[in-house]
Amino acid sequence: MRPDSDLLPMLPILLPLGTAILLLLLRKRPAVRDPLAAVATLAIVAADLFVCARTLGGEVLTHRLGGWPPPFGILVVADSLNGLMLAVSAIVSGCAIWFGFAYVRREFDRRVFLPLFMFQVTGINGAFLTGDIFNLFVFFEVMLMSTYCLISFLGEDRQIEAALKTITMSLVSSTLMLTSIAILYAMFGTLNMAHLAQRMAQAPPPPGLFLPAMLLAAVFCLKGAMIPLHFWLPDAHSSAPTPVSAMLSGLVVKVGMYGLLRMLTLLFLPLRSDLESLLTVAAPVTIVLGALGAFAQTDYKRMLAYSTISQIGYILLALSFGTQMAISAALLYIVNHAIIKAGLFLTSGLMLARTGSVELADQGRLIDASPASAAAFLISAMALAGLPPTNGFFSKFAVIQAGLASRHYLATGLALAAAFITLMYIMRAWQLTCWAPGKAAAAAWKPERAQFGPVALLAGLCLALGLGAGPLKTITDQIGFWLLDPTHYLDAVKLAI
Numbered sequence: 001m002r003p004d005s006d007l008l009p010m011l012p013i014l015l016p017l018g019t020a021i022l023l024l025l026l027r028k029r030p031a032v033r034d035p036l037a038a039v040a041t042l043a044i045v046a047a048d049l050f051v052c053a054r055t056l057g058g059e060v061l062t063h064r065l066g067g068w069p070p071p072f073g074i075l076v077v078a079d080s081l082n083g084l085m086l087a088v089s090a091i092v093s094g095c096a097i098w099f100g101f102a103y104v105r106r107e108f109d110r111r112v113f114l115p116l117f118m119f120q121v122t123g124i125n126g127a128f129l130t131g132d133i134f135n136l137f138v139f140f141e142v143m144l145m146s147t148y149c150l151i152s153f154l155g156e157d158r159q160i161e162a163a164l165k166t167i168t169m170s171l172v173s174s175t176l177m178l179t180s181i182a183i184l185y186a187m188f189g190t191l192n193m194a195h196l197a198q199r200m201a202q203a204p205p206p207p208g209l210f211l212p213a214m215l216l217a218a219v220f221c222l223k224g225a226m227i228p229l230h231f232w233l234p235d236a237h238s239s240a241p242t243p244v245s246a247m248l249s250g251l252v253v254k255v256g257m258y259g260l261l262r263m264l265t266l267l268f269l270p271l272r273s274d275l276e277s278l279l280t281v282a283a284p285v286t287i288v289l290g291a292l293g294a295f296a297q298t299d300y301k302r303m304l305a306y307s308t309i310s311q312i313g314y315i316l317l318a319l320s321f322g323t324q325m326a327i328s329a330a331l332l333y334i335v336n337h338a339i340i341k342a343g344l345f346l347t348s349g350l351m352l353a354r355t356g357s358v359e360l361a362d363q364g365r366l367i368d369a370s371p372a373s374a375a376a377f378l379i380s381a382m383a384l385a386g387l388p389p390t391n392g393f394f395s396k397f398a399v400i401q402a403g404l405a406s407r408h409y410l411a412t413g414l415a416l417a418a419a420f421i422t423l424m425y426i427m428r429a430w431q432l433t434c435w436a437p438g439k440a441a442a443a444a445w446k447p448e449r450a451q452f453g454p455v456a457l458l459a460g461l462c463l464a465l466g467l468g469a470g471p472l473k474t475i476t477d478q479i480g481f482w483l484l485d486p487t488h489y490l491d492a493v494k495l496a497i
Contacts, residue, residue: 006061006062006063007063008047008050008051008054008061008063008078009051009061009062009063009076009077009078009082009129010063010076011047011050011051012044012047012048012051012086012089012125012128012129013076013122013125013126013129015040015043015044015047016040016044016118016119016121016122016125017118017119017122019036019037019040019044019118020115020116020118020119020122021115022036022040023036023037023114023115023118024115027111027115028111030107030110033110033111033114034101034110034114037097037114037118038101040118041093041094041097041098042094044090044093044094044121045090045093045094048086048087048089048090048125049086049087049090051078051082051083051086052083052084052086052087052090053083054078054083055078055079055080055082055083056080056083056084056475056478057080058080058478058482058488060077060078060079060488060489060492060493061077061078061079062075062076062077062078062131062492062493063075063076074130074132074135075130075131075132075192075194075493076129076130076131077129077130077131077194077489077492077493078129079482079488079489079492080475080478080479080482081258081261081262081331081479081482081483082128082129084331084335084475084476084479085128085254085258085334086125086128086129087335088250088251088254088334088335088338088339089121089124089125089128089251091338091339091342091458091461092246092247092250092251092338092339092342093117093121093124093247093251094454095246095342095343095346095454095457095458096117096243096244096246096247096250096342096346096454097114097117097243098450098453098454099242099243099246099346099349099450099451099454099455100113100114100117100241100243101450102448102450102451103241103242103243103349103451104241104243109153109154112149112153113150113153113241116146116149116150116153117146117150117243117247119142119145119146120142120143120146120147120150120247120252122139122142122143123139123140123141123142123143123144123145123146124139124143124251124252124255126138126139126142126143127139127140127143127255127258127259128255128258131192131193131194131493132191132192132193133181133184133191133192133193133196133267134181134191136193136259137174137177137178137181140173140174140177140223140255141170141174143252143255144166144169144170145170147166147244147247147248147252148163148166148167148170149163150240150241150244150247151163151166151236151239151240151241151244153241154241156239158235158239159239159240159241161235161239162232162235162236162238162239162240163236165231165232165235165236166232166236168232169222169223169231169232172222173218173219173222173223176215176216176218176219176222177215177216177219179212179215180211180212180213180215180216180219181212183208183211183212183215184196184212187206187208187209187212188200192493193262193266193267194266194489194490194493196267197266197267197269197486197490198490200267200268200269200270201269201270204270205270205271209268209270209271210271210274213263213268213271213275216259216263216267216268217260217263217275217278219256219259220256220257220259220260220263221256221260221282221316222256223252223253223255223256223259224253224254224256224257224260224312224315224316225253225256225308225309225312226282226283226286226309226312226313226316227282227285227286227289227290227309227313230286230290230309233248233253233305233308233309234293234302234305234306234309235305236248236305237249237301237302237304237305237308237345238299238301238302238304238305239301242345242346242348242349242352243346243349245301245304245345245348246341246342246345246346247342249304249305249308249338249341249342249345250338250339250341250342250345251338253308253312254334254338257312257315257316257319257330257334258334260316260319261319261327261330261331261483263275264276264319264322265327265483265484265486266483266486266489269486272322273322276319276320276321276322277320279316279317279319279320280317280320280321280408280411282316283313283314283316283317283319283320283411284313284317284410284411284414284415285313286309286310286312286313286316287310287313287314287317287414287415287418288310288313288414288417288418288421289309289310290306290307290308290309290310290311290312290313290418291306291307291310291418291421291422291425292421293306293309293310294306294307294310294421294422294425295421295424295425297425298359298360298361299358299359299360300348300351300358300359300360300363300429300433301345301348301358303360303425303429304341304344304345304348307341307384307422307425307426308341310418310422311333311337311341311384313415313418314333314337314395314396314399314415315330315333315334315337317399317403317411317412317415318330318333318398318399318402318403320408320411321402321403321406321408322406323402323405323406324477324480324481324484325398325401325402325405325406325480326399326402326403326406326480327479327480327483327484328398328402328473328476328477328479328480329395329398329399329401329402329476330399331476331479331480332394332395332398332472332473332476333395333396333398333399335465335472335476336383336391336392336394336395336462336465337392337395339383339391339458339461339462339465340380340383340384340391340392340458340462341384342458343376343380343383343454343455343458343459343461343462344377344380344381344384346451346454346455346458347373347376347377347380347455349451349455350370350373350377350447350451350452350455351363351433353447353448353451354366354369354370354440354445354447355439355440360428360429360432360433361432361438361439362438362439362440363432363433363434363438363439363440364432364433364436364437364438364439364440365434365435365436365437365438365440366433366434366440367434367435368443368444369440369443369444369445370444370445370446370447372452372456373447373452373455374433374434375459376452376455376456376458376459377430377433377434377455377459378430378434379459379460379462379463380455380458380459380462381426381427381429381430382462383462383466384422384426385419385422385423385426385427386419386422386423387423388466389463389466389467390462390463390466391461391462391463391464391465391466391469392462392466393466394465394466394469394473396415396419398473399415400412400415400416403415
């Protein structure tokens with residue numbers, strides 16, 4: 001198959017982009033706009049999952065935009081890693097917009113929310129699929145511009161403040177990334193990621209290669225909210241509208257982890273051990289301080305925001321070990337954490353619908369008011385805490401196992417200790433919300449289907465991916481093997497150097 005012959009990898013980008021434009025044109029026609037958004041969401045989910053199904057067996061799909069050969073033209077590449085990330089995007093974004101139909105009620109707000117959401121999905125999917133580092137920057141910008149608009153579109157003061165912090169993060173990361181891209185182009189004369197990887201491997205690395213490597217690593221860690229680059233995340237995740245919070249924690253920070261993973265396994269291979277050594281120090285700090293920050297919160301969404309920082313630390317820790325087992329553990333953690341945290345953030349929407357607050361002190365007796373909601377909350381809470389038989393248990397077990405196998409005993413011990421802190425704060429949140437007497441009445445309450453449905457689906461996936469953890473672990477093991485042998489990716493791109 002010629003590398004420019006397959007249009008399939010373009011669909012996860014073109015479908016949300018085209019839908020966003022149509023939703024803007026039809027923004028004042030809700031009778032057409034809302035059904036279009038629903039049907040388009042199903043089409044985007046189907047396209048994402050179809051790309052995943054095609055690539056998990058090892059097939060690499062490529063498309064040359066305009067027929068221009070790389071490294072001169074724009075290349076879109078879908079391999080098994082892209083496919084897995086698209087599957088995560090399909091699950092989280094599908095559930096978030098499903099919840100959003102009930103959450104965003106005012107007509108004017110919905111006119112803004114639906115197209116912005118589709119632009120955000122365009123940026124996320126494009127970042128996963130691009131084979132060019134400059135276009136990775138472009139899709140980052142599409143994702144982030146729509147993100148800070150989504151954070152603030154309801155117009156609350158705290159949301160505007162959070163959006164400004166996100167904009168600051170975006171400006172800093174954009175400056176660093178463009179500087180890194182300029183240096184790399186001056187050194188190697190190309191920005192195609194496969195071409196860069198081949199040129200870096202052909203000769204001893206230039207003396208200045210460490211500078212763009214560190215700048216790019218800082219960009220990905222800033223987007224992933226690694227401590228001390230986490231300043232933007234707590235306010236953004238806790239202040240954003242509920243479906244946007246689910247996207248931020250479930251997908252947006254994972255784009256940073258995806259970029260770091262590509263960097264460690266495709267680009268900068270001569271500097272890989274140095275970068276992993278830095279992560280070995282930074283990751284345990286992120287895990288422990290993020291967990292302590294979450295433990296100190298009384299606002300449920302702010303607690304989850306700090307928890308996201310801590311959980312990102314586990315992914316960084318696995319990446320720092322550098323083995324195939326560790327790469328597989330990082331991928332497993334990315335998938336499972338996205339599902340767990342999206343479900344928990346959407347649970348905050350149930351709290352708002354019932355009590356008008358996400359303060360834990362304002363909750364209480366949800367188990368009497370809505371036993372099904374309490375059960376879904378319990379499953380997702382168990383998953384975040386890493387309790388069997390949920391998917392969260394196998395994620396943490398895989399990271400701990402990889403750490404012990406690579407003899408990083410101190411970092412692994414700190415990660416294990418932070419897991420107990422996670423258990424304490426998330427179970428305290430469940431107890432205060434669902435079991436303990438509180439300010440909320442215990443009278444029966446039934447959430448809307450559009451609110452409860454995605455929460456229940458994500459909780460069900462937490463159980464299903466725990467009870468049936470074997471197939472997903474097999475997939476991540478295979479992807480880890482391919483990532484550590486980049487020739488699989490490079491041969492598929494078929495560059496003429």
